[in-house]
Amino acid sequence: MPDGATPLLEVADLRIEFRSGRETVYAVNGAGFSVEPGETAAILGESGSGKSVTASAVMRLLQCPPAAITGGAIRFKGDDVLAMPLGQWRRRCGREIAMVFQDALASLNPVFTVGWQIAELFRAHGEQSGKAAEGRAVELLARVGIPDPVNRARDYPHQFSGGMRQRVMIAMAIALGPDLLIADEPTTALDVTVQAQIMDLLQDLQREIGMAMVLITHDLGVVADVADHVAVMYAGRVVERGTVRDVLGRPAHPYTRALLDSVPQLQGNSSVLRPIVGSPPDMAAMPAGCAFHPRCRFATGECRSVPPPQVAVAPGRIAECHHAERVFHGG
């Protein structure tokens, strides 16, 4: 990892709560990761791990209330995102940093044409308006691989298929050539062949524009294919960080180990699927100590009561576990 250069995006010890009535849900409990210009960082985790919330928080898109950012810092290009006035940050959204969401049908406004919504990027950021903006919208539709873009620009979101809609979202996101694209489970709602196409498209665009990407997913395969660095999240914390090759090749955290073990292998002698026992913790009532310990086969008494430390098992490799060394060395 390049040293000394300012990371494009830096998240440190982020804490986010959701308060409703008497209950408080601790969705994110100290998440941290960073992204360098041009690289692809993945945030890997299951449902409820806090990955989407973290992404929304970076863009300051959380509804507060009921959400509340209770701690930590977010730096984009060295600037403190949480401290700056919202209006100022919004002006940078869409232009320098953009986001693609999972459910394209819900995320596109049903009453405006697709062309209008893409052209809005140019209108809102004072680039172009009217015919010129529409023209560029059509160009973008063509760039993301939508056939007959001139006519399709006049169609509404519900007239597109799932994959096409996702391409529209991507077109909107890259319209102004942002430095960072956050993709929140961009392919989860799509079927497998379309998934591959979309991921290819994203990588193409990334190379062409030279933008970094934060890919949020629960799919190990996608991470292995596409990402340079990965941060594994569990119960609102980043439990392991490092390059994809290292983390997936030689995990240092029991959770990552268990994830890898649970993936069905095509070769080898596994007629047995090894799912991770137990279920994710109740985020309103977290166990003391390590959040993963009830499901962990390395767990000891210490894990039950003492929060695990961040252990650097190798340069650039951090795992949050009492037994990180053991797991790392194949124990």
Added chain:
Amino acid sequence: MVQTPQVTAEQEAVAIRRGLPWWRLLLRDPLALMAALWLALLCVCVMVGPELFGKEATTLNLRARNLPPGSTEQGWLMILGSDALGRSMLARLIVATRNTISIALTSVLLAMIIGGFLGLIAGYIGRGVGNLIMRLSDIVQSFPSLLLAVVVLYMLEPRVGNLVIVLAITRIPSYLRVTRAEVLEIRERVFVDASRALGGSRTHILVRHIAPVVAPTLLTILTVDFAIVMLAESGLSFLGIGIQPPEITWGLMVAQGRNYLSQAWWLAFFPGLAIMFATLSANILSNWLRIVTDPVQRWRLEAPKVGNA
């Protein structure tokens, strides 16, 4: 839904989850409490008003003619003023409470019973009969209720009985829809379970299952409708098409006082104010009822979402 600022829906829902009885919940919301107390006071007036104040409301007292409000020399009863015949406004208001409230209450209860019953039929039998009922309900709902009442009362003379029936008819559609919707939903659920074992007592089951579910909603509608019907009856009586003298309601009192607006403004003002307080109380209470009944279901269904991580 109008927010009563003092107590939020969340706080109420938490209190309900703690299993507080309804009167404790009422005590927690001062506005709703005042509304309930006011309505209780009106009920007292309905029951004993004419007996206690009947004389003062009708006897002429020429020494106390046209007294403005605030005058107490002729007795505390003249606190709201008196009319050209020296009758106490306060006494007349109290006596007129019986008619005003009874007409409104009877109409909404009638509407609830008939509407609920028709809704049951429309939902349970469905098809031909059900559709016909819904079409008729649409006709009633699509036309302005006041005009409907005016026309029907024209054709059938403005007797109290007709007034009550007409007002009830204009409110039937709301109960009808709600009940029918509930029946349609429950029919799907209960039918599957009960089909084999119960057969003929399906109706019994439907009634026993529907009532607890629909009752809270119907009650909320009832309180709102009470306000609506009060305003409707007052409007009709004001126009001279509702209650006819010698019967008296607050609406009619406003009409009668209108002629003396420049000399004795209180004659038209206080009866209207009484109407307003009554409808305001009913609406506030219905908002409270909505918070007490609805969010309990909603709260149970809504698990706190962690923003889809």
Added chain:
Amino acid sequence: MTRYLARRSVHSAFALIGLIVAVFFLARLTGDPTNLFLPIDASLETRKEFAQKHGFDRPAIEQFWSFLEDVSRGDLGYSLRKQRPAMELVLEAYPTTLKLAGTTMVIAIALAVLIGALAAYRPGGLFDRISGVASLAGASAPDFWVAITGILIFSVMLGLLPTSGVGGLPYWIMPITVLVLRPFGLLVQVVRAAMLNALSSAYVKTARAKGVGERTVIFVHALRNACLSIVTVAGDLTVGLINGAVIVETVYGWPGVGKLMIDSVIQRDFPIVQAAIMVTATAIFLLNIAIDLIYVALDPRIRHQ
């Protein structure tokens, strides 16, 4: 889309026809129909003569048939008091009512959208409280009493506004203010709820992620979607507005259909009442069709069904 519109039109037409039939039969089946036309103290002789002259002694179906024939020719009877065709009188009075109702709805909608949107944007804030109080007042205040109190304060006591009548701006202020209360009160709640819904949607999140300004997010992205529910309620409110118009016209002496109808009821001039009902029912029918068309224009998803 055309199927959707056609289905809704038939639905509304059914209501319209049902109403007319109901009025017709109700008038003839409840006791002596001549009661509706003649003064209460008319003699039996006069009634018999009248009944024969107007065919009330013929079988109901025959009467209905000739009634339909008359209606198709636009002949809705003759006002005995005013010695003019009933239809003419009603159509003469309608523009006044339309002006009153139209202005009121425009103001009510504009205010409700503005305040409701701002109330939804900051729940618990100033506009939220204003909208709460306003809707409570609108739903509870007897319009005739507010009108009279208004006259009391602004005309009798302060002499600022005229008590009644038509004319320039001063004559409009009180009638419109009184009439606006209820629809505004009800509409602002609907707007608030619809906007709350829209503002917490995924597409609003996307718009913000695109860097779109908050004002555009509220008044373009969210509002345009909230419009759908708002339009439906606004349509119902316009129909209910006629109730208020009757009162306002009567109190403030505006020569609209409402006042005409009440006067006719009191004077027992049935043809005008009947004509007024039919014209009103037709107007409502047309209004419903207009609302359906607006709905289709607003929601592209319906267009492509």
